[in-house]
Amino acid sequence: xxxxxxxxxxxxxxxxxxxxxxxxxxxxxxxxxxxxxxxxxxxxxxxxxxxxxxxxxxxxxxxxxxxxxxxxxxxxxxxxxxxxxxxxxxxxxxxxxxxxxxxxxxxxxxxxxxxxxxxxxxxxxxxxxxxxxxxxxxxxxxxxxxxxxxxxxxxxxxxxxxxxxxxxxxxxxxxxxxxxxxxxxxxxxxxxxxxxxxxxxxxxxxxx
Amino acid sequence: xxxxxxxxxxxxxxxxxxxxxxxxxxxxxxxxxxxxxxxxxxxxxxxxxxxxxxxxxxxxxxxxxxxxxxxxxxxxxxxxxxxxxxxxxxxxxxxxxxxxxxxxxxxxxxxxxxxxxxxxxxxxxxxxxxxxxxxxxxxxxxxxxxxxxxxxxxxxxxxxxxxxxxxxxxxxxxxxxxxxxxxxxxxxxxxxxxxxxxxxxxxxxxxxxxxxxxxxxxxxxxxxxxxxxxxxxxxxxxxxxxxxxxxxxxxxxxxxxxxxxxxxxxxxxxxxxxxxxxxxxxxxxxxxxxxxxxxxxxxxxxxxxxxxxxxxxxxxxxxxxxxxxxxxxxxxxxxxxxxxxxxxxxxxxxxxxxxxxxxxxxxxxxxxxxxxxxxxxxxxxxxxxxxxxxxxxxxxxxxxxxxxxxxxxxxxxxxxxxxxxxxxxxxxxxxxxxxxxxxxxxxxxxxxxxxxxxxxxxxxxxxxxxxxxxxxxxxxxxxxxxxxxxxxxxxxxxxxxxxxxxxxxxxxxxxxxxxxxxxxxxxxxxxxxxxxxxxxxxxxxxxxxxxxxxxxxxxxxxxxxxxxxxxxxxxxxxxxxxxxxxxxxxxxxxxxxxxxx
Ligand SMILES: [Zn+2]
Ligand SMILES: [Zn+2]
Ligand SMILES: [Zn+2]
Ligand SMILES: [Zn+2]
Numbered sequence: 001x002x003x004x005x006x007x008x009x010x011x012x013x014x015x016x017x018x019x020x021x022x023x024x025x026x027x028x029x030x031x032x033x034x035x036x037x038x039x040x041x042x043x044x045x046x047x048x049x050x051x052x053x054x055x056x057x058x059x060x061x062x063x064x065x066x067x068x069x070x071x072x073x074x075x076x077x078x079x080x081x082x083x084x085x086x087x088x089x090x091x092x093x094x095x096x097x098x099x100x101x102x103x104x105x106x107x108x109x110x111x112x113x114x115x116x117x118x119x120x121x122x123x124x125x126x127x128x129x130x131x132x133x134x135x136x137x138x139x140x141x142x143x144x145x146x147x148x149x150x151x152x153x154x155x156x157x158x159x160x161x162x163x164x165x166x167x168x169x170x171x172x173x174x175x176x177x178x179x180x181x182x183x184x185x186x187x188x189x190x191x192x193x194x195x196x197x198x199x200x201x202x203x204x205x206x207x208x
Numbered sequence: 209x210x211x212x213x214x215x216x217x218x219x220x221x222x223x224x225x226x227x228x229x230x231x232x233x234x235x236x237x238x239x240x241x242x243x244x245x246x247x248x249x250x251x252x253x254x255x256x257x258x259x260x261x262x263x264x265x266x267x268x269x270x271x272x273x274x275x276x277x278x279x280x281x282x283x284x285x286x287x288x289x290x291x292x293x294x295x296x297x298x299x300x301x302x303x304x305x306x307x308x309x310x311x312x313x314x315x316x317x318x319x320x321x322x323x324x325x326x327x328x329x330x331x332x333x334x335x336x337x338x339x340x341x342x343x344x345x346x347x348x349x350x351x352x353x354x355x356x357x358x359x360x361x362x363x364x365x366x367x368x369x370x371x372x373x374x375x376x377x378x379x380x381x382x383x384x385x386x387x388x389x390x391x392x393x394x395x396x397x398x399x400x401x402x403x404x405x406x407x408x409x410x411x412x413x414x415x416x417x418x419x420x421x422x423x424x425x426x427x428x429x430x431x432x433x434x435x436x437x438x439x440x441x442x443x444x445x446x447x448x449x450x451x452x453x454x455x456x457x458x459x460x461x462x463x464x465x466x467x468x469x470x471x472x473x474x475x476x477x478x479x480x481x482x483x484x485x486x487x488x489x490x491x492x493x494x495x496x497x498x499x500x501x502x503x504x505x506x507x508x509x510x511x512x513x514x515x516x517x518x519x520x521x522x523x524x525x526x527x528x529x530x531x532x533x534x535x536x537x538x539x540x541x542x543x544x545x546x547x548x549x550x551x552x553x554x555x556x557x558x559x560x561x562x563x564x565x566x567x568x569x570x571x572x573x574x575x576x577x578x579x580x581x582x583x584x585x586x587x588x589x590x591x592x593x594x595x596x597x598x599x600x601x602x603x604x605x606x607x608x609x610x611x612x613x614x615x616x617x618x619x620x621x622x623x624x625x626x627x628x629x630x631x632x633x634x635x636x637x638x639x640x641x642x643x644x645x646x647x648x649x650x651x652x653x654x655x656x657x658x659x660x661x662x663x664x665x666x667x668x669x670x671x672x673x674x675x676x677x678x679x680x681x682x683x684x685x686x687x688x689x690x691x692x693x694x695x696x697x698x699x700x701x702x703x704x705x706x707x708x709x710x711x712x713x714x715x716x717x718x719x720x721x722x723x724x725x726x727x728x729x730x731x732x733x734x735x736x737x738x739x740x741x742x743x744x745x746x747x748x749x750x751x752x753x754x755x756x757x758x759x760x761x762x763x764x765x766x767x768x769x770x771x772x773x774x775x776x777x778x779x780x781x782x783x784x785x786x787x788x789x790x791x792x793x794x795x796x797x798x799x800x801x802x803x804x805x
């Protein structure tokens with residue numbers, strides 16, 4: 001920018017068009033979703049984002065190796081990465097023909113810095129900051145993975161499980177046995193979504 | 209000590225030389241009019257070099273920031289040579305202070321609303337169970353409330369507990385618990401005479417804000433419970449009765465060893481009988497018997513309990529059983545085998561302690577009362593002793609030399625770069641140069657003498673030379689004095705892009721500067737840097753990790769004259785007092801690279 005000739009030659013609006021931008025992934029985004037303009041959606045496989053989902057700035061959805069589906073009312077925080085990895089070249093790839101996919105259920109919270117590989121996460125789960133869910137894992141409903149927790153590749157986590165400590169698990173009896181607590185959680189989540197909808201300027205047009 | 213971030217300087221507290229942590233150099237510190245110095249111990253100390261690897265030394269090497277200072281002994285004080293006094297107890301969660309008398313009577317746990325998770329020990333939060341969507345929400349949460357763990361999601365609902373209020377949880381819990389106990393007893397009456405161990409009252413003993421009230425409100429106080437405390441009370445009553453009965457029967461029976469002793473009316477009447485010679489009918493002593501009924505404290509263990517527990521255990525998955533740690537944290541004798549019975553743990557209180565010098569009992573640190581973490585008094589060694597810092601003599605043109613570390617200068621990029629180069633391995637036989645900076649926190653000019661053994665102890669034998677072991681360090685005067693007084697010099701330096709007062713190692717032409725023996729490298733307002741040359745020795749093939757880490761022991765002796773004012777007499781205010789202090793410190797340099805690797 002110190003060179004005056006260069007700045008005069010290319011206006012900022014033109015320069016962005018000159019940049020080799022990454023190809024847009026095929027997206028199916030509900031108009032009621034909130035996606036910040038600095039959210040990254042990349043890849044070649046379809047990305048589906050349901051209503052009332054909130055993608056924070058700098059969240060990354062990468063469908064390079066398989067499709068990604070984000071359920072209704074999900075919140076994905078900044079620096080979280082969601083997207084399946086390439087299928088391993090071992091024997092299993094021969095049997096599985098479909099590409100690995102990532103599916104988030106309803107009202108899932110993906111916190112800052114979380115890595116979600118090609119796995120399925122059930123409704124109402126909370127994945128706390130910097131946790132990691134491995135490829136092929138199946139996380140049930142109303143589960144919680146605490147900060148820096150890890151669900152290894154291909155692991156199965158039952159409904160209402162809290163993954164905490166060094167691979168410890170316990171059943172969240174409060175959620176399991178008390179329907180009113182589940183309702184309460186849903187209400188709190190909805191309020192949170194509404195709050196973010198008011199705070200984050202949405203830019204869905206960028207992706208459709 | 210590879211785990212320590214380099215560079216480090218540890219100070220050796222003089223209490224290292226004594227098995228009882230009493231300073232031996234105390235006499236010399238008070239180098240004064242009333243007492244001639246007895247230098248023998250100090251000379252001994254000087255002649256014998258300090259080995260930072262000796263197991264003993266490890267106990268006394270402390271960073272300067274951790275040391276306190278005794279203003280009477282003029283000596284540093286480490287954790288080993290201070291006396292601690294509990295000043296008060298407080299709850300770490302709500303910061304409320306608890307008087308010692310309350311701690312003695314009610315136990316060392318918070319009696320307000322502070323609890324920890326029984327599964328993972330995180331502090332529990334108390335949340336209202338109300339729908340946030342509710343439109344006509346009252347200003348204050350109405351409840352019911354539950355206790356929740358923000359980490360592992362345990363909640364008081366796991367015990368089926370909802371609280372009416374968000375405050376005074378302890379009393380509410382105690383009430384619920386007593387209610388449950390009573391309920392269990394009723395069940396016991398109906399089903400079988402013996403029953404599995406109910407929740408213990410000890411659990412709520414320390415949370416007994418209204419234990420008595422709760423006791424009174426428990427539905428059937430006449431009921432015979434099998435709980436620990438009541439059993440004990442009944443047994444004690446029974447045995448006391450037994451002692452009385454059997455001693456009444458036998459003249460000099462066990463009554464004399466019992467609590468009644470000679471002063472009890474029965475004993476006196478018996479004695480009178482002996483002296484008056486009246487023959488009473490001697491009844492045969494009734495032997496003491498054991499408790500026979502539940503009212504006497506008998507509790508028969510039923511094998512059915514065990515079988516129940518065993519069947520329960522065999523059907524319960526492993527994660528639902530409690531760990532030893534979890535059981536140990538449970539209050540009182542309540543040690544449930546299953547996680548579903550775990551009760552929240554009242555937060556343990558902590559103490560605020562004041563610290564005194566072990567030698568002279570001077571107060572070194574005293575925490576502020578009231579709800580905060582501040583100190584009312586705290587004399588830090590940091591403010592009374594020169595601070596030594598070792599940094600590599602930078603050879604790059606951008607960075608500067610050693611800096612006084614009293615300011616916030618350690619965060620500058622130059623210093624970070626130096627730290628990086630400091631952690632680079634040392635090579636055998638190569639000369640590495642370092643700057644040793646002595647910073648003076650005192651308001652008097654220091655004359656410093658440094659000494660170090662020419663080769664480090666141990667097998668490696670690194671050669672160490674302090675090029676200028678004797679120098680003086682300016683006083684810690686007002687920063688503005690320097691800024692205003694040294695205007696011209698500072699201005700000229702600033703023009704060349706260097707901040708004032710910085711030793712200018714990297715300037716053009718100065719790069720070729722060679723450290724000279726006997727000359728100070730650089731100095732500033734209250735600091736002086738001298739060059740130290742280090743030639744790492746040969747690492748033996750079987751060298752341990754610890755041997756590869758290079759530490760230099762330096763003996764520091766400082767002399768200064770200070771105003772005697774404020775110490776003893778106001779008359780002597782004008783008189784200057786000469787002080788001398790000496791100590792060992794250890795400089796962590798880096799890791800010697802093994803030539804065999
Ligand atoms: Zn000490
Ligand atoms: Zn408290
Ligand atoms: Zn917990
Ligand atoms: Zn003292």
